[in-house]
Amino acid sequence: MDINRKFGLTLAAFAVLGVLAWTTLSDEPVRVFDVSISLRAATLCVLGLFAVRAGLYFLRARLEKSAEGRQSAAAEEVAKPM
Secondary structure: HHHHHHHHHHHHHHHHHHHHHHHHOOOOOOOOEEEEHHHHHHHHHHHHHOOOOOHHHHHHHHHHHHHHHHHHHHHHHOEEEE
């Protein structure tokens, strides 16, 4: 499967999870280590972090693919007889 398609499906899945979290979780604060945090907001932050991680992986895969293509093009150029 193409990396672009995987990335699109991943972002769509995170969007669906975000919508489900927003509609099903309450906005009441929960105390964690003397800090009041909304469970909904905490869940969305975690989903956002996973989405950023997926985006960074996608960018890395694209950069590696383009570097690989440049290396093979350079190797073909060197191997080409004059």
